[in-house]
Amino acid sequence: MSNxxxxxxxxxxEYKKIFSFITAEEIMKRDVITLGPEAPLSEARVIMREKRIxxxxxxxxxxxxxxxxxxERIIRALxxxxxxxxxxxxxxxxERVVYLDPKDTxxxxxxxxxxYRYGRFPVLDENxxxxxxxxxxxxxxxxxxxxxxxxxxxxxxxxxxSREISLLKGEEFLEEGxxxxxxxxxxxxxxxxxxxxxxKRILEKRGYTRSFIRRVxxxxxxxxxxxxIHAGGKGIILAFxxxxxxxxxxxxxxxxxxDVDLAMKEGYxxxxxxxxxxxxxxxxxxxxxxxxxxxxxVLSQAGKGTRVEMVFIVREGEE
Amino acid sequence: xxxKDILKSLDCEVLTGDINMEEEIxxxxxxxxxxxxxxxxRQDSVWxxxxxxxxxxxxxxxxxIKAIIVCGGKKVDSKVAEKAKQEGVALILTKDNxxxxxxxxxxxxxx
Numbered sequence: 001m002s003n004x005x006x007x008x009x010x011x012x013x014e015y016k017k018i019f020s021f022i023t024a025e026e027i028m029k030r031d032v033i034t035l036g037p038e039a040p041l042s043e044a045r046v047i048m049r050e051k052r053i054x055x056x057x058x059x060x061x062x063x064x065x066x067x068x069x070x071x072e073r074i075i076r077a078l079x080x081x082x083x084x085x086x087x088x089x090x091x092x093x094x095e096r097v098v099y100l101d102p103k104d105t106x107x108x109x110x111x112x113x114x115x116y117r118y119g120r121f122p123v124l125d126e127n128x129x130x131x132x133x134x135x136x137x138x139x140x141x142x143x144x145x146x147x148x149x150x151x152x153x154x155x156x157x158x159x160x161x162s163r164e165i166s167l168l169k170g171e172e173f174l175e176e177g178x179x180x181x182x183x184x185x186x187x188x189x190x191x192x193x194x195x196x197x198x199x200k201r202i203l204e205k206r207g208y209t210r211s212f213i214r215r216v217x218x219x220x221x222x223x224x225x226x227x228x229i230h231a232g233g234k235g236i237i238l239a240f241x242x243x244x245x246x247x248x249x250x251x252x253x254x255x256x257x258x259d260v261d262l263a264m265k266e267g268y269x270x271x272x273x274x275x276x277x278x279x280x281x282x283x284x285x286x287x288x289x290x291x292x293x294x295x296x297x298v299l300s301q302a303g304k305g306t307r308v309e310m311v312f313i314v315r316e317g318e319e
Numbered sequence: 320x321x322x323k324d325i326l327k328s329l330d331c332e333v334l335t336g337d338i339n340m341e342e343e344i345x346x347x348x349x350x351x352x353x354x355x356x357x358x359x360x361r362q363d364s365v366w367x368x369x370x371x372x373x374x375x376x377x378x379x380x381x382x383x384i385k386a387i388i389v390c391g392g393k394k395v396d397s398k399v400a401e402k403a404k405q406e407g408v409a410l411i412l413t414k415d416n417x418x419x420x421x422x423x424x425x426x427x428x429x430x
Contacts, residue, residue, distance in 0.1 A: 193377030197406075200381060210362070210383070217381040218357050225353075279370045284354035291358060 024109055025102035027142040028123045028132030034059045037066055037088025041077050044069045044087055054119045057130050058091045065099070065122055065130045067091030099124045102131055109134060180239035184227045184252070189275060192228040195237045196221035199248075206241060211318045216246050219292040219310045222285040223250035229271050229280060230254055231306065246312045248293075253305035260298050264290065320344055320428060322386055322409060325365065328423050331388065331413040334400040339385045339409040347429040349421045353378050360384060365429070367420050371395045379408045386410075390417045 034057050035044055044056050048071060055070040069091045077083045077090055099122045100109060112121060113136065123132045175181065180202055182195035196217050203213045220237060227235035231254025240247040257263050263270075264286050271281025290296050293310035300306040323340040326333065346364035350356050353374065356366060362383035368375065371393040379387050386409035389395055395412060403410040413420060 190373035193374055193381065197377055197380055214362065214381070214383060221357060221377065221381050222354065278372055278374070279351045279353045279368070280374075282352035282354045284352070284358055288354055288358040 022106040022142060023102065024100045024104040024123050024134060025131070027106070027109065027138050028100075028102075028134045029138050030132045032057060032122075032130065032133045034063075034130065035069070035087050036060070037086060037091075039087045040083075041069065041074060041085050041087055041090055042083045045074045045078075045083065048074065054135070055133075056087075057122050057133065058087050059130050063130055064128045065094055065097065065124055067093045068097050068122065070119070094128070097122065100134060106139070109139065175238060177240065178238040178249075179241040180237070182237040184224055184235040184237060185233060186228060187233040189225070189228055189278060189280060192225045193221050195224050199237070199239055202239075203241070203246070208246070208314070209318050212246075212312065212314055215292040216248060216310075216312050219289045219296075219312070220248050220250070222288045222292075223248070223308045223310070225280060226250075226285050226306075226308075227252045227254070229275055230257075244314050248308075248310045248312070250308045250310075251305065252307075256304055256306055257298070257300040260286075260300060263298075322365070325424065325427065325429065326411065328427050329388070329411075329413055329420060330415060331411050334395065334410045334412060335404050335408070338404060338407055342385045344385055344429065347421065347424045348384075349417050351417075356384075357382060365424065367417050367424070369393055369417060371399065373399050373402060375399070376402045376406055376408055376410075379403075380406045384408065388413060388420055390415060390420050 033047060033051060033053065035047070037058055037060070047056060048054065055068055057065055058067045058069060060066055066088060069087050073090060073092065074083070077085065082090065098112065098116050098118065100112060102123055102125065109121075120133055120135045122130055123134060125131055180199055182198055184195055186192065186194075199220055200213055200217045203216060224237060227233065227250065231252035235250060235252030235254075238249040262268055265283070266287045267283040269276070269281040269283035275281045286298070289308065289310060292312070294313045295311035297309040298306065320343065321340065322342050322344050325344055342363070344363060344365055346361045347367060348356060348360035348364050349367040350360075351368050351370050353370070356378055360366060360382050364384055365386040365388055366379060366384045367388045367390060369389065369391050371389045373396070375387055376399060378384070387403070388411045390413055392414040393412070395410065400410055
């Protein structure tokens, strides 16, 4: 298992509590490609290559799981020159396959991924019948599908799962580890931005470049203003400063964003009129954050608040 | 162009004394939407607006705007001027509207 995968687990780990009520049933892929025990390994190999999958469950005619053939197995079969063997003879047998129950929660699922470090886990019913398969990609997909209220912006969003994401390791977001902490506590919109201004001063002292500081300031200000307008003015700003990057986390326990994708659209705003008259609520807050940050993750759940995570990476040539 | 020279073309009142008067200004930006200013205004510019509440100072500081010109004869709370002084942002009042102010500044070469 590569380091990149380890980091994905760290990343998911950070969110497992937020999404703890998602179950395996909901996450799993249902249309799983399976093979019978009589199929030769060479066939499994072709399917894996063509469908770009890393494991094929072997099932009997009733759909009961007999075992699993993974890429590792195929490689070994090739090395040993037994690729023409039947899958049923060379698979990881059922008793050694780690599987999940459809009712297992996300927390349990992530623990399983961490403990066993396999790429995929089958989901079985009480009779051992294969219901589906879960890979890490499936977990993220399910989260994205179920929650309109998660938004991940990344320049390399498409291969989000295959890149190094060490910046997003859970332990770095412990409050005690923050280099900057500011409690937002004002309902007065005119006063919003105090936290961003304080952070700006700290960044200046630390010697970051002007354009970089501007980006961090814009993102932080917008997130702060959102807390004042939409979340009753109570929230927290945390910043984690490193030489080559700054991570800003803004959390509140307000009503949450109903539809983050919509909120991302420039010009869309749910701010009340008296706020708009003051020049706020132009529907550019989140779009501004997206432009300023190199990575923006917005997690929001109705009634449970919003969590905005912005990663700013010092760009080459940024003055 | 220095801020003090730019202001010669306007009928205006400066609330923040000498602050930024010697600063070089190249650009102007006219908008009343704070987020738009946040996202689009350049550093070292003057900002022309009718907004006059405390938060305009925060926006100016974060964007790197050197001067705010509050148009339309709007009144500004003393707290706002105080904050502007503290943060090193010039705060200027004028009775002219934003169109006139923008036009005048464009004419003298701001972009």
